[in-house]
Amino acid sequence: MMRRNQSSNHRRTWYLGSALAALFTLAGCGGPSDSSTGSSTPAVALDPTKLAADQTLVRGGGSEPESLDPHKISGTVESALVRDLLETLVIAAPDGGVRPAVAESWDTTDNQTYIFKLRENAKWSNGDPVTANDFVYSWRRLVDPATASKYAWYLAAAKVQNAQAISEGKQPPEDLGVEALDPKTLKVVLEAPVPYFVAMLVHASTSPVHKDTVEKHGDQWTRVGNYVGNGAFKLTEWVVNERIEYVKNDLYWDAANVKLDKVRNLPIASPNAELKRYEAGEIDFAYSIPIEHIHRLKKERGNEVKTTPYIGTYYYEFNNTRPPFDDARVRKALAYAIDRDIMAHKVMGRGEEPSFHLTPGVVKGFDAPPTPWSQLAQADRIAKAKALLAEAGYNAENPLKFSVLYNTNDNHKKVAVAISAMWKQNLEHVDVTLENQEWKTYLSTRANTDFDIARAGWIGDYNEPSTMLKLLLTDGGSNYAKYSNPSYDALLAESSKEMDMAKRAEYYAKAEEILAEDMPIAPIYQYVIQHMVKPHVGGYAADPLDNYYSKDMWIIEH
Numbered sequence: 001m002m003r004r005n006q007s008s009n010h011r012r013t014w015y016l017g018s019a020l021a022a023l024f025t026l027a028g029c030g031g032p033s034d035s036s037t038g039s040s041t042p043a044v045a046l047d048p049t050k051l052a053a054d055q056t057l058v059r060g061g062g063s064e065p066e067s068l069d070p071h072k073i074s075g076t077v078e079s080a081l082v083r084d085l086l087e088t089l090v091i092a093a094p095d096g097g098v099r100p101a102v103a104e105s106w107d108t109t110d111n112q113t114y115i116f117k118l119r120e121n122a123k124w125s126n127g128d129p130v131t132a133n134d135f136v137y138s139w140r141r142l143v144d145p146a147t148a149s150k151y152a153w154y155l156a157a158a159k160v161q162n163a164q165a166i167s168e169g170k171q172p173p174e175d176l177g178v179e180a181l182d183p184k185t186l187k188v189v190l191e192a193p194v195p196y197f198v199a200m201l202v203h204a205s206t207s208p209v210h211k212d213t214v215e216k217h218g219d220q221w222t223r224v225g226n227y228v229g230n231g232a233f234k235l236t237e238w239v240v241n242e243r244i245e246y247v248k249n250d251l252y253w254d255a256a257n258v259k260l261d262k263v264r265n266l267p268i269a270s271p272n273a274e275l276k277r278y279e280a281g282e283i284d285f286a287y288s289i290p291i292e293h294i295h296r297l298k299k300e301r302g303n304e305v306k307t308t309p310y311i312g313t314y315y316y317e318f319n320n321t322r323p324p325f326d327d328a329r330v331r332k333a334l335a336y337a338i339d340r341d342i343m344a345h346k347v348m349g350r351g352e353e354p355s356f357h358l359t360p361g362v363v364k365g366f367d368a369p370p371t372p373w374s375q376l377a378q379a380d381r382i383a384k385a386k387a388l389l390a391e392a393g394y395n396a397e398n399p400l401k402f403s404v405l406y407n408t409n410d411n412h413k414k415v416a417v418a419i420s421a422m423w424k425q426n427l428e429h430v431d432v433t434l435e436n437q438e439w440k441t442y443l444s445t446r447a448n449t450d451f452d453i454a455r456a457g458w459i460g461d462y463n464e465p466s467t468m469l470k471l472l473l474t475d476g477g478s479n480y481a482k483y484s485n486p487s488y489d490a491l492l493a494e495s496s497k498e499m500d501m502a503k504r505a506e507y508y509a510k511a512e513e514i515l516a517e518d519m520p521i522a523p524i525y526q527y528v529i530q531h532m533v534k535p536h537v538g539g540y541a542a543d544p545l546d547n548y549y550s551k552d553m554w555i556i557e558h
Contacts (some may be wrong), residue, residue: 002365045459046449048538050557055261056536057553059285060274063439064241064267068222068291070207071142074150074443074478076459076546077287079204081230081265084550085229085246086207089116089186090198092547096364098199101255102130102208102230103186111193111499116186124210125234132180133206140173141214142205150447151205153477154461157470158200164475173500192497194225199462202547203420230336232258232551241267243534248287259539269439271410278532284530284555285540289549291411292348302389302530307351309362310519311460312527313468313545315452316404316419317481320520324400325452328518329392331340332373334453335522336385337426338419344525347418348411351528351534357512359468362544365501366465369509371516377534382426394429403433406455407442415524416455446480454480457527463516466495483520 009201023120049391068216070082083091103116122130143152143166156164161177165449175187190197200206210228217226227235232254244265248258268274278286287303289297290476298305318325318334325331340354357375359366373381404420406412413436420432437445446454458478460467469492470476474484488511495507515521529546535546536558542548 001285013394026298035530045556046535047300048554048556051259052536053554055259055555056264056554057285057550058260058264058283059282059550060287061265061267061277063269064288065244066440066443067240068227069236070204070209071138071147071149071151073204073471075439077267077439080548081244082204082207083231083547084233084263085227085231085235086204086209087231087252088208089201091325091549092202092543092545094242094268094543095365096544097204106198107195111195111197112190113196114188114190115181116188118184118186119253120184122230123253124230125249125251126210126213127251128210128212128228129183130208130230131183132186133183134211135186136176136178136180137211138208139178139206140176141178141209142169144173145169149205150477151203153475154200154203154205157196157466159192159194161189163193171208172379173427179327187478193499194496195501196462196464196466196500197289198462201469202545203461233260233263235530243267256549259413260543260550263550269408271365277530278534284537287349289530289532291348291350291414294530300462301532303535306529306531306533306540306542308529309360310462310527310546311363311467311527312362312457312491313360314352314415314457314524315358315359316522316524318451318453318520319481320523321449321482322452322483324392324394325402327392329388330394331522332517333385333388333392333427334423335519336373336381336388336520338524339422339424341344341378343415344420347414348525350530352525355517355523355526358463358515358521358523359508359512362526363460363465363468364462365505366508369507371513373516385427389427389429396429398554399429400427400433401431402452402532403435404453404455405435405437405442405451406447408436412436412455419524449480449482456480456521459527461494463544465505466492467510469508481519481520485518486515487519488514516554 003078004126009224023125024201043504055268065078065081067073068081070086086100087307089101091099093099102118102122104119106114108114118132120153123132141147142149143155143163146313156167162175166173166176179187181187181372188555195479214221220226224235224238232249232252234249237245246264271288272288275290275293277283318331319325344354357368361368404416406416416434420434423430423432458468458471472479473492476487491511495504500506529542533540536556538556539555
């Protein structure tokens with residue numbers, strides 16, 4: 001479970017101004033003691049073995065997806081949909097491990113060459129067999145610069161042979177270290193041993209796409225009527241900003257065990273609007289929960305609030321290339337002035353824990369090292385922040401002016417308001433402007449590093465510390481902060497060669513120490529997975545990456 005940092009026990013000595021206090025009143029001031037899981041209303045007695053006649057799951061989608069092409073997406077909203085429409089070689093298990101999917105088995109003798117045996121009965125939704133060549137084509141497409149995938153870096157991070165050079169345009173996609181030994185046998189060669197390679201393959205970007213469909217329809221292949229997938233469901237309707245529907249794919253290799261007939265996904269960006277529809281009985285599965293309602297919901301609907309630790313960190317990223325954020329003193333000052341105890345337990349209050357590291361404590365094989373700033377009392381951090389800002393030349397005559405970008409969302413707004421209030425109260429000589437953008441615009445702005453400070457969150461792609469730390473490599477595909485430190489890069493390169501998990505952890509600890517010194521981002525809190533799930537939904541099980549699959553769920557008679 002997530003660990004509480006020692007500094008969270010220090011007594012807070014600073015005064016909460018009216019703006020921040022008002023926010024807490026709005027969000028609900030209950031601390032951890034309010035986190036009762038009991039319900040004041042008796043749970044409906046349901047027999048999980050009795051299926052409802054209507055096997056339709058209605059779930060909140062978070063927002064309108066940027067795409068349903070696995071090689072063109074980058075967010076959790078899109079990944080949740082792609083997991084239902086397409087299937088990777090392996091998929092996540094509730095215990096944080098993996099389970100067979102398109103690949104019924106795999107083998108390696110050196111953690112550098114992997115052989116995957118594909119299922120004989122794996123088919124595309126149009127009846128074509130799923131073959132090893134489908135994965136060869138798809139992975140080449142992922143790293144091909146012509147695809148412009150935001151996850152082109154992923155196979156390079158997994159050390160797939162020549163992936164880095166191909167993504168940089170230095171070699172052709174045909175040089176990628178993947179080969180179809182026969183229609184049902186896939187060989188993958190890595191440039192160096194990666195003991196956690198198979199775990200990386202749960203990520204949606206490694207999904208196969210249907211070659212003939214993509215080449216026939218181009219960018220339009222994801223439209224209803226064109227979409228050919230190999231997942232448990234097939235796309236039937238997509239009304240932008242209203243709903244996405246898909247039905248059971250009878251040609252799916254495990255269709256006999258898929259109980260749902262239909263999934264209706266509603267792209268509701270506002271958690272409050274989603275909650276209203278959930279409480280009105282229009283939604284079975286809510287994507288998120290408004291902060292200000294969490295304590296009420298735990299008391300009234302405790303059995304429906306599902307909370308588990310998450311491999312993810314909420315943070316603010318600084319534009320390391322734009323003055324004044326190219327100055328580590330400014331970055332540190334702003335990071336130190338944030339009271340993470342208040343942010344996690346008061347502003348959020350859903351089970352989040354304060355974070356002083358990029359890597360959350362729930363990740364396997366990592367024990368966050370204590371860093372000097374994380375061990376200070378908050379009052380001492382604020383004192384250091386003021387000194388750093390003064391040293392950087394900011395004062396009453398020369399206030400620090402900047403803007404904070406966040407995507408449109410009630411919860412993100414509350415976080416931004418709280419943090420900006422802390423900066424204004426604790427540092428005094430700052431002028432903060434908050435800017436919100438709709439999801440797709442926000443993604444584009446961040447990708448172009450056209451911001452001062454941006455709201456960000458990184459959810460692990462697999463269960464190992466490198467899934468977090470590789471984010472800030474100089475050539476990291478999602479390093480929108482444009483951070484670069486050769487020593488950091490070298491540590492991560494060395495860690496990938498180390499087969500012993502305990503020794504790898506030492507490299508990871510040193511990497512976190514470098515981040516604490518450079519402060520390219522300001523970690524704020526460790527995520528929790530939290531959904532509202534109706535009692536009549538069976539089979540929901542969250543792994544630490546929130547990789548839930550509709551094929552595992554069903555509707556209980558109610």
